[in-house]
Amino acid sequence: MPDSHFPLAAVVGADDLKLALCLAAIDPAIGGVLIEGPRGMAKSTLARGLADLLPSGQFVTLPLGASEERIVGSLDLDAALGEGRAEFSPGLLAKANGGVLYVDEVNLLPDHLVDLLLDAASSGVNHVERDGVSHRHASRFVLIGTMNSEEGELRPQLLDRFGLNVALDAQPQPAQRAEIVRRRLGFDADPDGFLSSWSVEQEALRTRCQSARTLLLDIPLDDAALEQISQRCFAAQVDGLRADLVWLRAARAHAAWRASARIEDEDIEAVAGFVLRHRQRQATPPSTAPQSPPPREADQPGAPRQQNEGAGDWGQLPAQAQPVGARREPPQWPKKS
Structure with missing residues (x-):
């Protein structure tokens, strides 16, 4: 195993998210999982734990400042023209093949990069083309994106392209909070010992995912x-x-x-x-457009005019007497001073 990840089987609570992650691992064509929740909710811990259940165990993090070339890889055109072959330098999509590609704060990525990631996640193929030279390679990975909606939203078109969406509870119960901290401290103090103590449960989870695939x-x-x-x-x-x-x-x-x-x-x-x-x-809320009020007493024929009448009728123009047959001019907006 490349790195020691906190085992998914040892994560306290978050049962819905653990299930969604396992389903995406069983069938990556689902299109990845978008996790919503505030900071400090162990979103990256869960994503790393999922990598241990996959064939390669690979976990790749996509930094926010990554360029498109770093993500998809690059082609050496000089080699293609001089030697008749396309020399491809792998990007993050190639490195994530068979594992997990983790994008923290995916809502802060440029839209075209999010589109690119979702294309590769759903198709399982990365296609790179430059000046008529192209290269294709397998890129089957589980895409895990996280976001805090308070820091910005994803456009609906991009939200729709994430297969599954799960929101984490920001307020776990006190006993659950204490157990989360206790296990985290145990793992940090002795990773090997902690992994050994959870090896049976983690192996059962890994076997179940493999059998389901x-x-x-x-x-x-x-x-x-x-x-x-x-x-x-x-x-x-x-x-x-x-x-x-x-x-x-x-x-x-x-x-x-x-x-x-x-x-x-x-x-x-x-x-x-x-x-x-x-x-x-x-659901569309009921219309709150103001209804026409019933006629006031002062509006009735022969009613005496009230002082300050019409003070609350903003935007209304006073009635103007017009000669019969005279041309009615449209009301003019007051000029800006």
């Missing part, structure tokens, strides 16, 4: 599950069809996680929140 393609994407999912997506008023596809894949991954031979209702329900949280339209 093996079983995955034997589980049919059946019409009954698709029909139910499509009905739910329509009722949730999600835009486009990506939610339907991700939901079906995630439900199949959950069935594989349970070692089931087919997708059941419980699989569809188990991943509903992960799929819909960032795609479901917010």
Whole structure:
């Protein structure tokens, strides 16, 4: 194993997030996981723990200042023209193949780089082209993005492209908080001893993920599950069809996680929140436009005029008498002083 990561099996709580991460590890085509929550919620610890469950155990962090060339890799055109071959220098997408690509504060990345990452995560291929010279390589990784919505939002188009979305509870209970700190201190003081004490649970989790990956393609994407999912997506008023596809894949991954031979209702329900949280339209609030008030007593024919009448009617012009047949000029806006 390349580095000692805090074992995912030893993470206290965060059960929804651990499940979402495992499902993305079972089927990377789901499109990655977006984790929302404030700082200090162990988001990177969970992502690193997931790497240990994957074949390569590779964990790659994408820094915020990374250029496009550093991410996708570069082509040496001199070698291509002089020697007739494309010399490719791997980028972060190549290094993450078979492991985890972690992007902290993904909402602060330029949109075109987020698009690029999501393309590679969903297709499993990185394609680099420069001046007519191209190179392709496998890039199958689990994309884990984190964000704190207080520091900026992702555009809806980019949010939709993340397969699953999970929000962490910012206020765990006191007993849970104490246990989180206790285990962290134990790992920092003696990483090898801590890993040894959790080796049985971690190996069981790793074996379960590996078995689910093996079983995955034997589980049919059946019409009954698709029909139910499509009905739910329509009722949730999600835009486009990506939610339907991700939901079906995630439900199949959950069935594989349970070692089931087919997708059941419980699989569809188990991943509903992960799929819909960032795609479901917010209910439109009732209109608060002011209604026309009933006629005031002073508006009735023959009623005496009140002092300061119309003081609250901002923007209204006083009625002007017009001769019969005279041309009505539009009201003029007052000139700026």
